[in-house]
Amino acid sequence: MDRGSPEASAPGIPIGALATDGRTVTLFTPPVPLPPDKALGFREFLRALRTNALTIWPRDAYRQDSSVRHLLGRNTVLLNTPDAIHHVLVDNHANYRRSRASVRLLRPITGQGLLLSHGESWKLQRRTIAPSLAPRVMPILARHIALATQDAIDALAAETDRSVNLLAALRSLALDVAGRSMFSLEMRQHGPSMRGLLREFAERYAQPYLFDMLLPPSIPTFRDLGRRRFQAKWMRLIEDILRQRLAEPEVETPRDLFDLLRAARDPETGAGFSPAELRDQVATMILAGHETSAVALFWALTLLAQVPDEQDKVAREADLVDLSPDRVSAAMPHLPRTRAVVNEALRLYPPAFTLVREAIGPDRIGDIVLRRNDVVMIAPWVLHRHEALWDRPNSFDPSRFMPNAPPPPRFAYLPFGAGPRICVGAQFALTEAVVMLASICKRFHVSLIDDRPVLPVAIITTQPDHMPQFRLRTR
Numbered sequence: 244m245d246r247g248s249p250e251a252s253a254p255g256i257p258i259g260a261l262a263t264d265g266r267t268v269t270l271f272t273p274p275v276p277l278p279p280d281k282a283l284g285f286r287e288f289l290r291a292l293r294t295n296a297l298t299i300w301p302r303d304a305y306r307q308d309s310s311v312r313h314l315l316g317r318n319t320v321l322l323n324t325p326d327a328i329h330h331v332l333v334d335n336h337a338n339y340r341r342s343r344a345s346v347r348l349l350r351p352i353t354g355q356g357l358l359l360s361h362g363e364s365w366k367l368q369r370r371t372i373a374p375s376l377a378p379r380v381m382p383i384l385a386r387h388i389a390l391a392t393q394d395a396i397d398a399l400a401a402e403t404d405r406s407v408n409l410l411a412a413l414r415s416l417a418l419d420v421a422g423r424s425m426f427s428l429e430m431r432q433h434g435p436s437m438r439g440l441l442r443e444f445a446e447r448y449a450q451p452y453l454f455d456m457l458l459p460p461s462i463p464t465f466r467d468l469g470r471r472r473f474q475a476k477w478m479r480l481i482e483d484i485l486r487q488r489l490a491e492p493e494v495e496t497p498r499d500l501f502d503l504l505r506a507a508r509d510p511e512t513g514a515g516f517s518p519a520e521l522r523d524q525v526a527t528m529i530l531a532g533h534e535t536s537a538v539a540l541f542w543a544l545t546l547l548a549q550v551p552d553e554q555d556k557v558a559r560e561a562d563l564v565d566l567s568p569d570r571v572s573a574a575m576p577h578l579p580r581t582r583a584v585v586n587e588a589l590r591l592y593p594p595a596f597t598l599v600r601e602a603i604g605p606d607r608i609g610d611i612v613l614r615r616n617d618v619v620m621i622a623p624w625v626l627h628r629h630e631a632l633w634d635r636p637n638s639f640d641p642s643r644f645m646p647n648a649p650p651p652p653r654f655a656y657l658p659f660g661a662g663p664r665i666c667v668g669a670q671f672a673l674t675e676a677v678v679m680l681a682s683i684c685k686r687f688h689v690s691l692i693d694d695r696p697v698l699p700v701a702i703i704t705t706q707p708d709h710m711p712q713f714r715l716r717t718r
């Protein structure tokens with residue numbers, strides 16, 4: 244049976260739960276692809292990786308502390324306990340690098356940028372870039388987010404009471420946010436070619452095949468030839484946009500991420516980025532930031548479309564604040580419910596469903612002995628639905644993330660990873676998701692047109708298995 248197919252899923256079901264004040268409330272449990280009953284065989288595993296990586300973990304994985312599989316001549320270990328995860332992502336992080344498949348698949352888009360860098364080069368890039376995405380920069384970026392969101396909402400207003408492909412609209416919006424916050428440029432001119440290339444990449448080059456995992460990145464596979472041709476086209480497009488941006492007059496106060504990155508200096512050496520390095524960082528930010536944000540918002544809206552009461556709470560909260568570009572930063576602290584919905588959507592549908600690392604040298608994690616090149620997986624998808632870590636792990640309950648709720652267990656909630664390689668854009672991503680969700684719910688009532696279950700499918704990010712149609716009604 245195709246485990247990614249709708250037939251394999253349980254329908255979304257409401258279940259009773261006890262609220263903190265003792266009342267019984269009904270929680271919505273969204274549908275998911277059924278996990279296999281036992282560990283998949285080698286061929287099935289490879290196929291699942293290509294078609295829906297969420298189905299590589301058997302039912303037991305959601306209860307166990309860890310599991311080990313022998314695949315392609317090395318061990319692959321899934322870790323679910325805080326100490327083990329802390330060990331890999333924090334204590335001994337220098338002993339782990341990105342997997343060869345991740346490097347092979349993502350290099351064409353990110354070049355030598357931060358995401359795939361390693362060792363000293365990573366350290367230098369990270370400390371140079373981090374201040375450009377720090378909380379104090381958020382007002383500059385929030386302004387761009389609000390501007391792009393206003394335009395998108397005006398366009399959506401023309402589609403009210405009709406069938407709308409919301410995911411497509413959100414992808415355009417996230418790309419517009421990326422473009423404006425990066426370059427202060429509207430993406431009308433470049434958006435279609437950028438989206439076209441990113442689609443080509445997702446459809447043709449983003450799936451891992453056997454040799455992609457087997458061979459070290461220095462030995463090209465057949466698909467790598469296409470990936471190289473793709474990289475040349477993609478980097479040409481980024482260079483065209485940079486040229487247009489560089490033609491703008493320089494200003495003293497930074498307008499956008501590009502100004503911040505261009506001015507960024509390594510605090511230790513004082514060195515900045517060369518033009519090629521700057522291009523690769525820009526490409527990295529676009530890849531790392533835009534699809535993840537689009538799907539995060541998509542899942543938040545899909546959940547709210549199925550739980551109208553919760554949607555109304557977000558709308559009421561948004562109604563009380565001014566989300567216009569100059570006021571939006573001040574509104575952020577007054578949107579706790581919206582933020583809780585975003586956090587809960589990131590728990591149930593983490594866009595980065597798994598963090599994969601390869602051991603550089605031997606290591607020991609509790610009883611597990613790792614050899615060089617063994618693979619470690621820390622899977623937010625599994626962790627966020629783990630039965631020992633969460634109460635009603637599969638149900639949608641934003642109250643878990645309200646300011647008065649106890650914090651989630653340590654290292655059980657990792658939508659942005661953890662440790663030194665935690666997402667450098669996390670603040671930006673959260674600001675973006677909260678502003679967009681509040682703005683959309685303030686203006687529209689969002690519902691799904693039919694009741695076909697919307698199932699998550701993971702290839703590079705956690706996406707829906709089909710493009711569901713939505714209806715927007717003006718509030």
Ligand code: HEM
Pocket residue numbers: 357358359369527528531532533535536539593594595598599657658659660661663664665666667668669671672
């Ligand atoms: C909802 C949106 C986002 C999610 C869920 C997300 C998730 C993640 C995760 C899980 C990692 C760590 C990967 C690992 O440890 O293997 C990561 C890294 C990264 N993210 Fe994000 N991200 C999001 C948005 C963004 C945005 C908006 C940007 C840029 C503006 C960005 C830039 C990066 C970069 C450059 C890295 C690599 C950091 C490093 O290796 O030092 N991300 N992201």
